[in-house]
Amino acid sequence: MKLAMRVFLAALGLFLGAGLARAQTEISFFYPVAVGGPVTKTIDGFAADFEKENPGIKVKPIYAGSYQDTIVKALTAHKSGEPPVTSVLLSTDMYTLIDEEAIVPIDNFVATAEDKAWLASFYPAFMANSRTGGKTWGVPFQRSTIVLYWNKELFKEAGLDPNRPPATWAEMVDYAQKLTRKDASGKVTQYGVQIPSSGFPYWLFQGLTTENDAMLMNDAGNEVYFDKPGVIEAVQYWVDLSKKHGVQPAGIAEWGTTPRDFFEKKIAMMWTTTGNLTNVKTNAKFDFGVAMLPSNKRRGSPTGGGNFYIFKKSSPQQQQAAFKFIKWITSPQRAAQWGIDTGYVAVRADAFETPVMKQYVAGFPPAAVARDQLQFAVAEFSTHDNQRVTKALNDGLQAALTGTKTAEQAMKDAQREAERLLRPYK
Amino acid sequence: MSAHHSRRFIANVHGWLLLLPAAVLLVLFTHYPVIATFLRSFFSTPKGARGSVFVGLDNYRQMIEDPIFWQALTNNAFFAVGTIPISIGLALLMAIWVNGRIAGKSWLRLAYFTPTVLPMIAVANIWLFFYTPQYGLFEQILSAFGVPSHNFLGSKDTVLACLIVVAIWKEAGFFMIFYLAALQQMSPNLAEAAAIEGASRWTFFRRVTLPLLMPTTLFVLVNAIINSFRLVDYVVVMTRGGPDNASSLLLYYIYEVGFKFWDSAYAAALTMVLLLLLALLAVGQFLFMDRKVHYR
Numbered sequence: 001m002k003l004a005m006r007v008f009l010a011a012l013g014l015f016l017g018a019g020l021a022r023a024q025t026e027i028s029f030f031y032p033v034a035v036g037g038p039v040t041k042t043i044d045g046f047a048a049d050f051e052k053e054n055p056g057i058k059v060k061p062i063y064a065g066s067y068q069d070t071i072v073k074a075l076t077a078h079k080s081g082e083p084p085v086t087s088v089l090l091s092t093d094m095y096t097l098i099d100e101e102a103i104v105p106i107d108n109f110v111a112t113a114e115d116k117a118w119l120a121s122f123y124p125a126f127m128a129n130s131r132t133g134g135k136t137w138g139v140p141f142q143r144s145t146i147v148l149y150w151n152k153e154l155f156k157e158a159g160l161d162p163n164r165p166p167a168t169w170a171e172m173v174d175y176a177q178k179l180t181r182k183d184a185s186g187k188v189t190q191y192g193v194q195i196p197s198s199g200f201p202y203w204l205f206q207g208l209t210t211e212n213d214a215m216l217m218n219d220a221g222n223e224v225y226f227d228k229p230g231v232i233e234a235v236q237y238w239v240d241l242s243k244k245h246g247v248q249p250a251g252i253a254e255w256g257t258t259p260r261d262f263f264e265k266k267i268a269m270m271w272t273t274t275g276n277l278t279n280v281k282t283n284a285k286f287d288f289g290v291a292m293l294p295s296n297k298r299r300g301s302p303t304g305g306g307n308f309y310i311f312k313k314s315s316p317q318q319q320q321a322a323f324k325f326i327k328w329i330t331s332p333q334r335a336a337q338w339g340i341d342t343g344y345v346a347v348r349a350d351a352f353e354t355p356v357m358k359q360y361v362a363g364f365p366p367a368a369v370a371r372d373q374l375q376f377a378v379a380e381f382s383t384h385d386n387q388r389v390t391k392a393l394n395d396g397l398q399a400a401l402t403g404t405k406t407a408e409q410a411m412k413d414a415q416r417e418a419e420r421l422l423r424p425y426k
Numbered sequence: 427m428s429a430h431h432s433r434r435f436i437a438n439v440h441g442w443l444l445l446l447p448a449a450v451l452l453v454l455f456t457h458y459p460v461i462a463t464f465l466r467s468f469f470s471t472p473k474g475a476r477g478s479v480f481v482g483l484d485n486y487r488q489m490i491e492d493p494i495f496w497q498a499l500t501n502n503a504f505f506a507v508g509t510i511p512i513s514i515g516l517a518l519l520m521a522i523w524v525n526g527r528i529a530g531k532s533w534l535r536l537a538y539f540t541p542t543v544l545p546m547i548a549v550a551n552i553w554l555f556f557y558t559p560q561y562g563l564f565e566q567i568l569s570a571f572g573v574p575s576h577n578f579l580g581s582k583d584t585v586l587a588c589l590i591v592v593a594i595w596k597e598a599g600f601f602m603i604f605y606l607a608a609l610q611q612m613s614p615n616l617a618e619a620a621a622i623e624g625a626s627r628w629t630f631f632r633r634v635t636l637p638l639l640m641p642t643t644l645f646v647l648v649n650a651i652i653n654s655f656r657l658v659d660y661v662v663v664m665t666r667g668g669p670d671n672a673s674s675l676l677l678y679y680i681y682e683v684g685f686k687f688w689d690s691a692y693a694a695a696l697t698m699v700l701l702l703l704l705a706l707l708a709v710g711q712f713l714f715m716d717r718k719v720h721y722r
Binding site: 068253385387 | 473494554558559561569574575580582665668670672682685688689
C-alpha cells in the first residue's frame, strides 16, 4: 500500500515536472575543472540555489573536462548548431571565440543602472582580458595570478629570515643559492627555486617579462614583441637560473609535479597559480608562505583562468536567462564563497568585504596575496589565432630552456613565426 | 533454367542483405569520413562568416614548409623503429617463457598481460612520476648507483626514448597473448620428432617454431605498426609534445592542428598523409611479407 502510494506520487511528480520543464527556460552550462577540490559539488550547489530563487529557469551544469576539453566540446557543439547557452572558458580564448563568431558581447544584455554597476564592479586587471574593440565579451569567474610559495622551514635551515620572501630578481637568485644544497658527491639534493616550463611556459614567462617592464602583445591582439630586448633579458634570467647559477633543475620542469616537488622539499620556492593554494594548504607538511612575485623593474604577474561567455546560437530568452545566472553567480557572496572553496581570487573588491571572506582572510592571510598583487597584474597573453601564436612562444621558450637555442635566437624565431600567423589579422 | 536463375538471384539478395548492416556501418564510419577528409583537404578552413573556399594544393604546400610536421614525422619514424622490433621480440620471449612448464605460470601470464588491461591515461600518470627528476622511481634507483640526476622528460635528448619505453611496456604483453595462442596450437609431435633427430633447441626454434609463428608475426607486426601511429594518449598526459616538439607524434600534431588551432582543413591534409602512410605500409607488408609466411 505504502509502496503503491510512493510509486504513484513519483509518477505524478515526474509528470508534473515534465510539464513544468516545458514552461521553463533551460540553460546548459559547460564548465572545466582545472584545480583540486570538490569543484563539481560547489557548482551543482550554486545551480540548485539559483533555481530555487528563479523558478522560471533551469540550469544544467555540465562538467566538460579540462579547459582544453571544454573549448573543444563547446566549439564543436557550436559548429554543429547546438552550443551550450553559456560556458566557462579561458579568458585568452576570447579572440578565438570572436573569430569563430561563437559568442555575443555581454553589453547586449546590460540594460539597467544596476547592470552597469555590476559590470563595473570587477577588478580592472581581470577585465583587461575580457574586453576588446570597445566591447565586453566575457565575465570574470575563476581567475588567478601567479604567486611565489616558499618553505619557511628550509629558509630557517639556510639561515634566512623565514618570514621574508625575496622581493627582487637579484634577491631571488641570492636566496636560491643559499637554499640549494649538495651532498658529498656534489649532487644537488635540494634546489632553490622552480618555475615550471611544461605545457604552457608562456604564462609563467609573462610574469618575468612584466617584471622586466616588457609587453608581449598589443591590445588589439594582432602584434607581438617577442624579440624586444626586455623580453630576451627575461628569457636569459630564466635560463640562467639553471645554467649559470644552478639553483633550478635543468631542462623542462613539469607543471603538474611542481607542487609535489615542493611538498617533497626538493625545491624551496616555486612559482605557480593561486588556484593551487588550497592544494598546498592541505598537503604541505611544513610551514609555508605565499608572496607576490619578485620585481625587477616593477612588480607584476599575468592574470589567468576562466570567464563566462554567452553563445550566439541560443535563443534570446536563453541568453537573458544565462545573463541572469552569471550576474547571480558573480555576486559578492558567491564570488567570496567560490574563492574560499577553490583558492581562485574573488573577482571583485566587495567580495573581500563580505563577513565570510573577512573571517577567512583573517585566519589565513595568504588568501589575500593574490588580490594585493592584482594592482600590478596585466592581461594574460592572448592574440588572434591564440593557440598557434602561443605555441610559437612556448616552443621558443622550451628551446631556450633546454639549451638547443640561445635566448635571442629562440625569441627571434618565435617572433618570425608569430608575425606570419598574425598577418591576416592586421 | 529460369528456376535456377531465380534461385541464384534470391541467394544473391540474401547474401547482400546479410552483408548490409556491417557494410552500412563501415561506409558510414570509415569510408565516408576518409573521402570527406580527402575532399576537405583541398578547401580552406571556414572562419566565422568567411566560408570555405577551394584552395587546391595549398594545404599540402603549407605542410611541406611546416617544420613541425617534418619533426613529428621524423619523431614518429624513430618511435616506430624503437617500439616495434623490441616489443615483438619481447612478446615472443615472454610467450615462450610462460608456455613452458614452470610453477605459477598463470600468475606470470597475468602479470605480463596487466599493462594491456590498465587504462592508458592512468598508466601515463604513473609513468610521469617514475620519470620525475630527483625523487621519481628511476632517479632513486639510479642515484643508488651514483648516476647523476637527469630530467628524463624535460630534455630533448631523452624524452622520445622515455615514451618508447612506455609503449613497449604497454604493447609487449598484448602481443604475447597472440604468440602464446599460436604456441599452444603447435603439435608436441614436432618437438618429439626434432628431439629424436637430435636437433638442438636453438635449431628447433629457428627452423620449426619461428617459421610456424610467421602468420602470427605478420598479424602482430601489422598491429604494432598501426599502434605506433595510433596511440598518443600518453603524449597528451606526459609531455604534450614538448619540449619544443621533441616528442610530438603525427597523430598528436593532427589533434593540435584540428582541435587547438581549429584549422580543420590543414588537419584534414595531415590526416591524408597519415592514412596514405598506413595504407602503403599495410600493402607493403602483405605483398612482401606474404612470401615469407607459410600458412598451414
